Amino acid sequence: MLNLEPSRVWRYFEEISEVPRCSGKEEKVMEYILEVAEDNDLRSKVDEAGNVLLSGSEQGETPLTVLQAHMDMVCEKNSDVDHDFDIDPIKLTREDGWITARGTTLGADNGIGVAIALAVITGDHDLGPLDCLFTVDEERGLNGAAELDPTFVRGNRLINLDSEEFGSFTTGCAGGGKTRISLPVNFIERDSGDLLKLSISGLAGGHSGADIHRGRANANKLLARLLDEQAKGFDFSLVDIRGGDKHNSIPREAITVLEFDGNHSGFRESLRERFSVFIEEYRDIEPDMELGIEEPGQGEYERKIAEESSHGILNLIRALPNGVMAYDRRLESTVETSTNLASVKIQSGQAKILMSSRSSRDTKLASLRRRIELIARSFGAEVEQLEAYPAWQPDRDSELLSCAENVFEDLCERSPEIKTIHGGLETGIIGEKVKGIDMIAMGPDIEFPHSPDERIKIESVQKFWDFLLELLAALTVRMEK
Secondary structure, three states: OOOOOOHHHHHHHHHHHOOOOEOOOOHHHHHHHHHHHHHOOOEEEEOOOOOEEEEOOOOOOOOOEEEEEEOOEOOOEOOOOOOOOOOOOOOEEEEOOEEEEOOEOOOHHHHHHHHHHHHHHHOOOOOOOEEEEEEOOOOOOOHHHHOOOHHHOOOOEEEEOOOOOOOEEEEEEOEEEEEEEEEEOOEEEOOOOEEEEEEEEOOOOOEOOOOHHHOOOOHHHHHHHHHHHHOOOOOEEEEEEEEOOOOOEOOOOEEEEEEEOOOHHHHHHHHHHHHHHHHHHOOOOOOOOEEEEEOOOHHHOOEEEOHHHHHHHHHHHHHOOOEEEEEOOOOOOOEEEEEEEEEEEEEOOEEEEEEEEEEOOHHHHHHHHHHHHHHHHHOOOEEEEOOOEOOEOOOOOOHHHHHHHHHHHHHHOOOOEEEEEOOOOHHHHHHHHOOOOEEEEOOOOEEOOOOOOOEEEHHHHHHHHHHHHHHHHHHHHHHHO
């Protein structure tokens, strides 16, 4: 037990951390939330997508405010950690004023939002009628919000609890869309050459929206560059290549298996020399970057990728854009447009590449995705571009924002930061479905989401809790006047 305050919030968070809830596998956390509703005499509904609505209001009564969070989490772990996200609980640990997990993502994104919403609606706070909306499959592309039954949003104001910096109010976010690239691969029987397995690991990774401006290395791009440059002096063949997984995570690790016939020591020495250039380039950003070289079992691989296909894969990865494409001209520190080369794998006779692109301008997003399509098709690849989700445009005349600013200034004796973010939020989609709804996003301090370094600041949870209750009370008074 963490034995932290506010006790109700942390109790719910600990219980949620016991429940498997990877994106697309939210059945058990859904059952948990419905059990909480039953135990507290709350009305509940589930739509066809699996989104859950809890209501503390009387039948037919319109809620003053909707609290919204998503049930799923990004399931990432370090390669040396034995953890099965389908059955194992998240192992919470307390370190220097933070709660983190042992070698896995923590799930504070957005487990703490779910816990806070449950603590509000099950508590005795006299805040007027409230609804809590819990969505599914947010992390894989805001899918729960996209399929949300709009009648579930019964109020005219919504507070999204999926922001990660206390004292900052998010009033807008980027839109985005995924691109799936499939490049045909020709295989041939392996020769008698030895196998070498190369890995790039130890990268910081992070959220492909929130952290893309930090200039962190992309393991897929680094590996392709390493192999491309190494090919100029040595003869080797690709046997396998893979890296990254989630569309919204900057790849931290990438692996390739090579067939090599020649001087092992000279080849390894050359690899390390080339990799030392990366270490120097990213010295202040990726201090834990590592190159691994080992010999896998010879019988594990029966064929290799033909030379032309090998060059095609590496050249395509190198040619595809990655990182920040443009900053907002009005707000120079804010990313306008970016893309993330999220994953690479060999599957079903093809090299499968997943790209995730974002922009606060729909036209820039469309232009970037067209560029990606043209590059991929020039290599002979097939391209599937999934429907983009919309940007959430800020409303500086928002009554909800005005009330939140006033409450925060009175409680904290400082002004909050009002910002738009480059990550995607469900509010953009909800705003499209429910015209005219007044929305804001907020939350406690969370660092390094979507990576095993994810952590939440303990004191910020108490501060956010106190603020949220004051805000809901102020909204109640305002509606009663």
